[in-house]
Amino acid sequence: MYITQPDVAQFFWVTDSSNNKHIDFLWHNFAEYPITDEEKDSNSRIMLLEKEQTLYNYSLVELYKQYQSMRVDSLMLLCTGLSAARWNGQRTWINTQNNISNFNLNLCLVLPSEVCSNIWNLQERISVAITLALSDIHFERDKLAIAYPFHYTINSGKVAGHLVQKMDIDNDNSFIRIGIGVNTSEDDLPLLPDNDDLARHLYEEPASIEVSPNRWIMMSDYFRSAIQDSLVGETKHQEYLKLSSIKNWDYISIYADNGTTQFGERIDHGEFETIHPDGSIKIDNSILPPWNYHIKKWI
Numbered sequence: 001m002y003i004t005q006p007d008v009a010q011f012f013w014v015t016d017s018s019n020n021k022h023i024d025f026l027w028h029n030f031a032e033y034p035i036t037d038e039e040k041d042s043n044s045r046i047m048l049l050e051k052e053q054t055l056y057n058y059s060l061v062e063l064y065k066q067y068q069s070m071r072v073d074s075l076m077l078l079c080t081g082l083s084a085a086r087w088n089g090q091r092t093w094i095n096t097q098n099n100i101s102n103f104n105l106n107l108c109l110v111l112p113s114e115v116c117s118n119i120w121n122l123q124e125r126i127s128v129a130i131t132l133a134l135s136d137i138h139f140e141r142d143k144l145a146i147a148y149p150f151h152y153t154i155n156s157g158k159v160a161g162h163l164v165q166k167m168d169i170d171n172d173n174s175f176i177r178i179g180i181g182v183n184t185s186e187d188d189l190p191l192l193p194d195n196d197d198l199a200r201h202l203y204e205e206p207a208s209i210e211v212s213p214n215r216w217i218m219m220s221d222y223f224r225s226a227i228q229d230s231l232v233g234e235t236k237h238q239e240y241l242k243l244s245s246i247k248n249w250d251y252i253s254i255y256a257d258n259g260t261t262q263f264g265e266r267i268d269h270g271e272f273e274t275i276h277p278d279g280s281i282k283i284d285n286s287i288l289p290p291w292n293y294h295i296k297k298w299i
Helices: 006-011 037-042 060-070 119-138 197-202 213-230 237-243
Strands: 020-023 028-032 044-049 074-079 103-112 144-147 151-154 157-168 173-182 251-256 266-275 281-283 286-288 293-297
Touching: 006 044, 044 213, 060 074, 060 103, 060 157, 060 173, 074 213, 103 213, 119 144, 119 151, 119 157, 119 173, 119 213, 119 237, 144 237, 173 213, 197 293, 237 266, 251 281, 266 286, 266 293
Parallel strands: 044 074
Antiparallel strands: 020 028, 074 103, 103 173, 144 151, 151 157, 157 173, 251 266, 251 293, 266 281, 281 286
16 A cells, blocks of 8 residues: 555554655655555555545556556555546536545556457446445445446435546557545535536435445455456356346436536437347337437336
């Protein structure tokens, strides 16, 4: 593990060390601190950071250089708080409200290009892993579901989300960053922006699981382990379908995802049959090709 300042170490309930190292692009002094022998064996490292505006200020190129210099299998960035964590397009998500932060993690890995070539397959694997990790932390698996495409709900309230970025290193390997955000403050649920028409359509309300910052390191390792396990072996497509909040013969409407906080135009509607392994959606005996959609289920 790499820790910045003593107050950061105190936030995560760990002890600082005097073996300082300098990491230029993050502009922090870090000290190495192994959590457990298991962490050493896994060749995974965590950087504990002070409050940041957004981790996406650090490009994939910069992160990959740091990843290489540390010679690790996985690198995790964990912050005491983010003030403007960015999502895609025009959407923004604020991680810290009223000085209370929610869990945020960037997991960086190198994967074989064949694993990343089908983006839907990669996203399904990650999504199943995140759901299983959340169930291990929350202990109420029956209340958790994946809201299409890759959002996570408890009793229809959004509790978490993830974002993936990929950079090809060569013909055989890709470097990916998986950003994971989880609402972990029971006392101060995140507020939806007034203009976020999209969220108001997709989720009944925000949800949260009560996990204090001293357990965030443990949570990070849960996510890392689950994702790495999910990225090997057989497809996780059937598991994704089982965990999805949309089931066979649900009546749905499908909307375009235009990258904004507003619902796009309605593309189609009908009884949902299935999602194919390539991400295409089958409804009423017609198939929509893999693309950017939102699905609203009618109850």
